[in-house]
Amino acid sequence: MSVLRLIWSGFVMNLKMLGTSSFFLLTSTVQPVIFATIAYYMFKSGGRPGTLLYAALGAGMMGVWSTTLFGSGGMIQWQRWQGTLELGVGAPPSMALVFLPFSLANAFTGMYSLAATLIWGRVFFGVPLHFAHPWLFVLALPATVVALGLMGLILASTFVLYRYANALANLLEYPVWIASGLIFSTAILPAWTRPISWALPPYWGVLALRHAALGGDVWRPLAMLVVLGIVSIAISTYTFRLFEHLARARATLSLT
Amino acid sequence: MKTWLRIFFVGGAISFRALFSWIRPSIYIPTLLIGPTTQIVFFAYLGRTAHLKSDSWFVVGNAVQSASLAALFGMGFAIDGERWTQTLSAVLATPANRAALFLGRALPVLVNAAITASTGFLGGALLLGFRMPWSSVPALALLLVLASFACTGLGMLIGAVGLRLRDVPILANLTMAVLLIFCGVNVPLDKLPHWMRLAAEGLPVTHAVAASRLVAGGASLASVRTPLLVEMALGSAYLFVGFALLRWFEAQGRRHGTLDRA
Numbered sequence: 242m243s244v245l246r247l248i249w250s251g252f253v254m255n256l257k258m259l260g261t262s263s264f265f266l267l268t269s270t271v272q273p274v275i276f277a278t279i280a281y282y283m284f285k286s287g288g289r290p291g292t293l294l295y296a297a298l299g300a301g302m303m304g305v306w307s308t309t310l311f312g313s314g315g316m317i318q319w320q321r322w323q324g325t326l327e328l329g330v331g332a333p334p335s336m337a338l339v340f341l342p343f344s345l346a347n348a349f350t351g352m353y354s355l356a357a358t359l360i361w362g363r364v365f366f367g368v369p370l371h372f373a374h375p376w377l378f379v380l381a382l383p384a385t386v387v388a389l390g391l392m393g394l395i396l397a398s399t400f401v402l403y404r405y406a407n408a409l410a411n412l413l414e415y416p417v418w419i420a421s422g423l424i425f426s427t428a429i430l431p432a433w434t435r436p437i438s439w440a441l442p443p444y445w446g447v448l449a450l451r452h453a454a455l456g457g458d459v460w461r462p463l464a465m466l467v468v469l470g471i472v473s474i475a476i477s478t479y480t481f482r483l484f485e486h487l488a489r490a491r492a493t494l495s496l497t
Numbered sequence: 498m499k500t501w502l503r504i505f506f507v508g509g510a511i512s513f514r515a516l517f518s519w520i521r522p523s524i525y526i527p528t529l530l531i532g533p534t535t536q537i538v539f540f541a542y543l544g545r546t547a548h549l550k551s552d553s554w555f556v557v558g559n560a561v562q563s564a565s566l567a568a569l570f571g572m573g574f575a576i577d578g579e580r581w582t583q584t585l586s587a588v589l590a591t592p593a594n595r596a597a598l599f600l601g602r603a604l605p606v607l608v609n610a611a612i613t614a615s616t617g618f619l620g621g622a623l624l625l626g627f628r629m630p631w632s633s634v635p636a637l638a639l640l641l642v643l644a645s646f647a648c649t650g651l652g653m654l655i656g657a658v659g660l661r662l663r664d665v666p667i668l669a670n671l672t673m674a675v676l677l678i679f680c681g682v683n684v685p686l687d688k689l690p691h692w693m694r695l696a697a698e699g700l701p702v703t704h705a706v707a708a709s710r711l712v713a714g715g716a717s718l719a720s721v722r723t724p725l726l727v728e729m730a731l732g733s734a735y736l737f738v739g740f741a742l743l744r745w746f747e748a749q750g751r752r753h754g755t756l757d758r759a
Contacts, residue, residue, distance in 0.1 A: 286685060411532055412532065
């Protein structure tokens with residue numbers, strides 16, 4: 242029960258903090274709308290206007306990933322700046338558990354992206370919002386967000402040691418968009434990238450959402466999201482323990 | 498004159514190094530050198546999916562546009578960073594010539610922007626097989642410098658606004674997005690609404706991208722004289738307006754005691 246209370250309190254607290262960050266609002270709402278606009282014009286110019294809902298979903302998922310990525314990169318760094326990192330590390334629960342709600346809140350904020358691109362597409366580009374499986378879409382959305390949040394936890398753990406997490410975050414934005422096939426099919430990528438795609442929750446997340454919206458098998462991507470989520474929990478629990486120990490041993494925890 | 502040049506070159510270089518404390522290989526390479534290539538690959542694949550244009554078209558457009566990444570953030574932080582480090586008042590209290598002070602900061606940013614943009618071409622060549630005639634390289638290099646100059650001018654404007662607003666990174670991000678949409682980087686200008694095409698005419702990057710595509714296709718520098726001159730004029734105009742705004746906001750900040758408070 243106390244674990245649930247910790248997760249809920251951390252989640253709500255971080256959601257409030259993110260709500261006051263204009264950078265986060267930009268990343269989660271404006272940036273996806275910009276990419277959605279570019280994609281709409283590209284698809285329309287290329288004579289493929291029928292793919293606009295596909296583009297809207299993809300651009301929204303790009304926003305979910307960006308928010309998760311920058312949130313994960315930032316949550317350790319921001320706590321360093323605020324001087325609260327040691328308090329979190331010193332608290333009785335494991336570090337992974339302390340940061341889990343923060344990571345979930347980051348990914349949850351990313352849901353604004355999907356809402357923004359779908360509304361934007363509907364209002365300005367007349368994108369039809371007819372979902373093939375609306376209830377499965379409602380199921381796929383939180384599953385995707387939670388899976389991405391758990392992946393963000395792994396990233397955050399590595400940032401305990403890496404002081405310039407934002408640089409790593411910048412580096413990972415486009416490559417994951419590409420490898421996950423968020424706005425184009427991974428079939429056009431070189432064959433050697435397939436295993437990378439399969440290991441990424443955003444790949445399965447966008448598949449689940451796309452199939453729920455446009456038709457197709459939703460359950461298999463959903464099952465993969467659950468599997469990858471469990472794997473992420475296992476890895477992040479281990480890496481948080483390891484990197485926390487290393488940071489304590491090297492006395493680099495609070496270095497900015 | 499000697500003092501002016503010293504502030505311009507030495508002051509600019511030290512400021513660049515000091516303010517960009519993150520410029521170390523582990524930060525610089527992923528952010529400014531690899532970043533543009535990943536952007537190029539992303540839009541090239543999106544272009545393939547949309548059946549829009551060739552990979553080369555996206556390589557040139559995005560590589561030139563990536564100059565804005567270094568220029569907008571560079572100039573924005575070159576001024577806003579002083580506030581972060583609480584040295585803005587000290588800098589503005591000096592009797593140093595303001596043109597030397599601020600234009601000196603612009604020069605390393607301009608060079609850095611051109612380097613950033615050129616790595617995009619390198620990445621495009623390595624990952625997407627982008628090729629162009631070797632004879633076009635000097636002309637293209639000149640166009641990159643010109644695009645960087647125009648973006649640095651716009652960056653000066655953003656830096657000036659940063660004296661009044663707190664969120665320079667957000668302003669720079671939004672401006673970059675505007676350039677990405679409006680300037681024919683990923684969508685042909687003739688496919689955009691009329692009002693967007695009109696706006697694009699007054700933005701940096703638009704003319705440099707158009708000229709670079711022609712040059713990369715083998716056209717001579719003389720044949721792109723008009724867009725080249727327009728880009729230069731736009732860059733000069735932005736630089737002038739940015740510098741004028743800086744002086745005005747500085748005077749306002751002194752008068753109201755708000756230099757360190759945004």
